[in-house]
Amino acid sequence: MIFLTEPIETSAQYLLNDSRQLTSPQRSIFFAIKGPHHDGHQFIEALYRKGVRQFVIETKACNDSLIKELSKMKDCSIWQVENSILALQNVALNHRKKYNIPVIGITGSNGKTIVKEWLSTLLANKFKIVKSPKSYNSQIGVPLSVWQMNDSHTLGIFEAGISRPDEMENLEKVIKPTLGIFTNIGSAHNEFFPNSVAKIREKAKLFANSDALIYCADYVEMDEFIKQEFIHENQRCKLLDWSRVLSSGIRVDWQIEEDGTSIQVIGDKELGTEVWESERYKTHFKDEASLENITHCIISMLHLGYDFYEIQSRLHSLRPVSMRLELKEGINDCYLIDDTYNNDLAGLTIALNFLGQQTQRQKKVLILSDLLETGITERNLYQQISQLIIEKNIEQVIGIGEVISRNKDLFPNALFFRNTPEFLESREISQFHNALILIKGARRFGFEQIVHKLVQKTHGTVLEINLDAMTNNLNYYRDKIGQDTKIMVMVKAFAYGSGSLEVANLLQFHGVDYLAVAYADEGIHLRQNGIYIPIMVMNPSPADFEKIVTNNLEPEIYSLRILKAFSEFIDHQNRVAKIHIKLDTGMHRLGFEKKDIPELIETLRSNPNIWISTIFSHLVGADEEQFDDFTRSQIRLFNEMADPISAGIGYSPTRHLANSAGIARFPEARQDMVRLGIGLYGVAVTPHDQINLQTVGTLKTFISQIKTIPVGETVGYGRRGKVERETKIATIAIGYADGFDRGFSRGVGEVLVNGVRCPVIGNICMDMTMIDITETQAQEGDEVIIFGKDLTIMELAEKIQTISYEILTNVSGRVKRVFYQI
Numbered sequence: 159m160i161f162l163t164e165p166i167e168t169s170a171q172y173l174l175n176d177s178r179q180l181t182s183p184q185r186s187i188f189f190a191i192k193g194p195h196h197d198g199h200q201f202i203e204a205l206y207r208k209g210v211r212q213f214v215i216e217t218k219a220c221n222d223s224l225i226k227e228l229s230k231m232k233d234c235s236i237w238q239v240e241n242s243i244l245a246l247q248n249v250a251l252n253h254r255k256k257y258n259i260p261v262i263g264i265t266g267s268n269g270k271t272i273v274k275e276w277l278s279t280l281l282a283n284k285f286k287i288v289k290s291p292k293s294y295n296s297q298i299g300v301p302l303s304v305w306q307m308n309d310s311h312t313l314g315i316f317e318a319g320i321s322r323p324d325e326m327e328n329l330e331k332v333i334k335p336t337l338g339i340f341t342n343i344g345s346a347h348n349e350f351f352p353n354s355v356a357k358i359r360e361k362a363k364l365f366a367n368s369d370a371l372i373y374c375a376d377y378v379e380m381d382e383f384i385k386q387e388f389i390h391e392n393q394r395c396k397l398l399d400w401s402r403v404l405s406s407g408i409r410v411d412w413q414i415e416e417d418g419t420s421i422q423v424i425g426d427k428e429l430g431t432e433v434w435e436s437e438r439y440k441t442h443f444k445d446e447a448s449l450e451n452i453t454h455c456i457i458s459m460l461h462l463g464y465d466f467y468e469i470q471s472r473l474h475s476l477r478p479v480s481m482r483l484e485l486k487e488g489i490n491d492c493y494l495i496d497d498t499y500n501n502d503l504a505g506l507t508i509a510l511n512f513l514g515q516q517t518q519r520q521k522k523v524l525i526l527s528d529l530l531e532t533g534i535t536e537r538n539l540y541q542q543i544s545q546l547i548i549e550k551n552i553e554q555v556i557g558i559g560e561v562i563s564r565n566k567d568l569f570p571n572a573l574f575f576r577n578t579p580e581f582l583e584s585r586e587i588s589q590f591h592n593a594l595i596l597i598k599g600a601r602r603f604g605f606e607q608i609v610h611k612l613v614q615k616t617h618g619t620v621l622e623i624n625l626d627a628m629t630n631n632l633n634y635y636r637d638k639i640g641q642d643t644k645i646m647v648m649v650k651a652f653a654y655g656s657g658s659l660e661v662a663n664l665l666q667f668h669g670v671d672y673l674a675v676a677y678a679d680e681g682i683h684l685r686q687n688g689i690y691i692p693i694m695v696m697n698p699s700p701a702d703f704e705k706i707v708t709n710n711l712e713p714e715i716y717s718l719r720i721l722k723a724f725s726e727f728i729d730h731q732n733r734v735a736k737i738h739i740k741l742d743t744g745m746h747r748l749g750f751e752k753k754d755i756p757e758l759i760e761t762l763r764s765n766p767n768i769w770i771s772t773i774f775s776h777l778v779g780a781d782e783e784q785f786d787d788f789t790r791s792q793i794r795l796f797n798e799m800a801d802p803i804s805a806g807i808g809y810s811p812t813r814h815l816a817n818s819a820g821i822a823r824f825p826e827a828r829q830d831m832v833r834l835g836i837g838l839y840g841v842a843v844t845p846h847d848q849i850n851l852q853t854v855g856t857l858k859t860f861i862s863q864i865k866t867i868p869v870g871e872t873v874g875y876g877r878r879g880k881v882e883r884e885t886k887i888a889t890i891a892i893g894y895a896d897g898f899d900r901g902f903s904r905g906v907g908e909v910l911v912n913g914v915r916c917p918v919i920g921n922i923c924m925d926m927t928m929i930d931i932t933e934t935q936a937q938e939g940d941e942v943i944i945f946g947k948d949l950t951i952m953e954l955a956e957k958i959q960t961i962s963y964e965i966l967t968n969v970s971g972r973v974k975r976v977f978y979q980i
């Protein structure tokens with residue numbers, strides 16, 4: 159074993175920080191990172207066995223057992239560093255130094271990814287572009303993005319995102335942007351920055367060595383900071399500040415028209431910005447966010463020497479960017495992953511990794527069009543794709559397009575079609591069963607037709623689940639409880655309505671310690687679909703014991719009656735089973751009481767086949783300050799009851815007590831493990847938590863019909879919706895049978911149409927609802943949001959005097975769930 163120190167000189171082609179993303183062992187270098195949730199050092203041995211021979215490890219992780227493990231690994235290079243992330247950044251930074259090409263660096267609160275994607279579309283006719291895949295903009299994502307640069311590229315476009323102070327300086331060194339774009343600054347600032355100026359100051363560090371900086375001066379704090387502080391330290395940097403109100407800098411005007419917007423951009427000679435022609439650019443976008451992004455793009459193009467006509471002709475090619483990877487239920491028990499953006503090698507790799515994370519089905523299928531990739535030859539590109547497919551265990555490949563077809567010799571057993579219609583007409587499209595299918599095609603191939611044919615039809619109302627938001631929320635709670643506390647996540651009731659299988663799969667991927675379900679059947683469903691981590695069943699009945707034990711589920715035992723029934727059952731089985739002891743500390747639902755404890759211990763001692771995995775209880779009012787004394791007494795009583803049990807059985811089972819509210823408000827209730835529920839789904843009990851959590855679910859439907867109703871008419875059953883003025887109403891495709899509670903009838907509830915709140919008019923029907931859209935522009939077919947980020951389930955719950963839990967779990971089974979990852 160050789161321990162090397164920095165600098166890292168590597169021949170590797172792939173930088174790897176997640177062992178699950180291994181593709182070419184011999185050509186990879188693995189950076190083991192000891193993070194708050196994962197320790198990469200645990201995977202070194204397994205990677206070595208798979209053929210990886212270059213490793214970077216952290217001094218703080220070098221304990222005796224790791225050293226012993228490493229000493230057995232022959233013929234490999236190991237660099238020992240203080241911080242693997244910094245080492246990764248250093249490797250990328252040295253790589254960056256080799257290239258003397260223009261690089262655009264983008265940061266800001268919103269729009270980074272869209273500006274990056276749009277610019278790369280707009281500039282693709284003149285440059286060979288290397289860009290960040292998806293939104294790879296973090297401390298790890300940025301070096302991985304920059305690492306892609308090679309000799310053939312003539313322009314780089316990278317985004318940088320930060321959440322804490324002192325992060326941007328490192329990213330600046332890696333990206334070294336020559337042209338900067340500061341998209342905007344949002345008003346929300348997280349806990350790590352005292353105010354928005356501090357956040358602006360940190361973000362602006364990305365432009366410390368740029369020759370020019372584009373930003374919108376209408377963000378007043380940003381403008382002041384840049385003109386008063388930034389420019390003094392960076393006098394070389396030319397400011398390309400634009401404004402729709404100020405008369406200084408570059409003046410911009412947006413005219414919203416019938417079929418889009420016309421944009422005028424006028425430079426100002428006095429201020430040193432170029433004078434540009436004052437023609438009006440046309441775009442079909444109308445919303446402010448898109449117009450802001452487009453204006454950044456136009457100014458970037460002008461700066462890069464494009465003229466009006468070139469810009470105008472390129473602008474027509476812009477489309478809304480959807481970088482979502484969507485997981486949907488398909489026909490014939492299939493799951494579909496739909497990804498039609500980022501049709502390059504990096505995008506394919508990400509999508510294949512997402513496919514690899516899904517355990518719902520064993521068989522994996524890839525439907526792939528010709529790919530676009532600059533910088534390598536066609537042959538080399540398809541060789542790499544074929545390698546990826548082998549390494550990711552894809553069982554079946556369908557190639558669609560002329561280019562992929564002429565490289566068919568690289569894909570044994572694959573089927574090829576020249577174009578999408580040919581595939582749609584073939585028999586093959588109906589042959590998929592019980593498989594996970596990744597559908598990845600460039601826009602011009604129209605793969606949405608394939609998705610349309612394979613997806614299970616819905617009645618148009620969907621609950622979208624944002625898996626990234628869920629991961630964020632999970633990690634937020636994990637940070638809070640620290641590494642020494644385990645985490646059980648409640649996925650009862652279809653994971654609070656979100657979809658138990660997909661949620662469980664995500665949680666398993668992220669290494670949570672336990673799952674909990676209400677009934678045995680819920681647990682069995684998870685076991686039959688690839689979930690192997692421990693699962694507690696909260697309401698076991700003796701009739702289920704057989705199923706529970708054979709499926710390796712663990713029952714909650716809450717009374718002497720059920721304990722005796724279980725011990726009898728297990729005696730006949732002649733094996734050991736794990737159980738969880740539930741104590742009643744004040745909820746008075748299920749659970750042993752204090753008086754039961756002697757007999758409980760006695761029974762447990764005489765049943766060595768029963769192993770107590772955990773002892774737990776449940777808090778009844780941890781979310782309400784008025785019950786804080788009671789909560790503290792519950793914690794005390796729990797310890798008083800659990801101590802003698804541990805002593806009596808001679809070992810100490812894991813203890814847990816805190817639900818989401820308990821985690822947030824009672825650190826002393828966290829014990830050995832916590833039970834996270836509603837917090838995972840984005841609902842918090844404290845304002846501090848709420849800022850840090852993200853919305854997970856969005857319930858959407860659409861407008862079926864629009865009518866104008868004269869004064870005096872009524873809308874809906876029972877003539878409850880009286881029209882007091884001429885009213886434009888829309889009928890939307892959701893009713894109480896979908897989970898839109900009838901309590902929202904007659905103006906109590908509101909929904910969002912194109913961002914405008916529209917009240918419910920009349921009574922909600924079983925499958926439909928009428929809303930008043932007089933105040934908004936809407937068309938039949940438009941999307942309607944029932945709840946989501948801007949209309950929260952908390953608000954809905956309050957309106958009908960219930961709790962968020964009920965709003966979530968009410969969404970009925972006939973509403974399709976669509977899962978996505980950005």
Ligand SMILES: *Cc1c(COP(=O)(O)O)cnc(C)c1O
Nearest residue numbers: 648776817818819833834835836
């Ligand atoms: C549902 C449940 C939880 C989770 O509660 P939240 O308030 O959603 O965090 C924890 N423990 C038990 C026993 C539960 O039934």
